[in-house]
Amino acid sequence: MRQLVFALALLIAAPAAAQPTTPPAPFAYRQLDDPKQEAEAKALMETLRCLVCQGQSIADSDADMAGDMRSMVRERIKAGEPPEAIRRWLIDRYGSWVSYKPTVEPVTWPLWAAPVVLMALGFWLARGRFRRRAR
Structure with a gap:
């Protein structure tokens, strides 16, 4: 105890x-x-x-x-x-x-560029989708 x-x-x-x-x-x-x-x-x-x-x-x-x-x-x-x-x-x-x-350093460039690249990719995909719908 x-x-x-x-x-x-x-x-x-x-x-x-x-x-x-x-x-x-x-x-x-x-x-x-x-x-x-x-x-x-x-x-x-x-x-x-x-x-x-x-x-x-x-x-x-x-x-x-x-x-x-x-x-x-x-x-x-x-x-x-x-x-x-x-x-x-x-x-x-x-x-x-x-x-x-x-x-902003060479190591962090991908982090800074990622939003721009993703936005461009999104616009490119959306443009392709809208073009297919228009046909």
């Missing part, structure tokens, strides 16, 4: 042990003092994907990783770095998936 109680106590305590023990990054939940810089940071953060949540931007996510990324963006904006340079740095660090603005 003691072993069962001990096992239950461990199961109940496990989620509490999983909580992060490190404090959040300095600018994870604190805005910059300069409203113009904060607006730049916010605009950039809304275009970056949270690596943990995957469906949210880092501006909207409560994940610790998103907080760290928000802090990095704010610190670099505060240091005077342009937003596009910060975006490139984050893409270099985490991959192009982190950005909601995909880049």
Whole structure:
């Protein structure tokens, strides 16, 4: 019976042990003092994907990783770095998936061309179908 109680106590305590023990990054939940810089940071953060949540931007996510990324963006904006340079740095660090603005590269050309090719194929097939009906 003691072993069962001990096992239950461990199961109940496990989620509490999983909580992060490190404090959040300095600018994870604190805005910059300069409203113009904060607006730049916010605009950039809304275009970056949270690596943990995957469906949210880092501006909207409560994940610790998103907080760290928000802090990095704010610190670099505060240091005077342009937003596009910060975006490139984050893409270099985490991959192009982190950005909601995909880049056009040789690897992604088929993805960009696919809608145009499929539309042209659809028009070609529809044209053939209409011509057969007209006869």
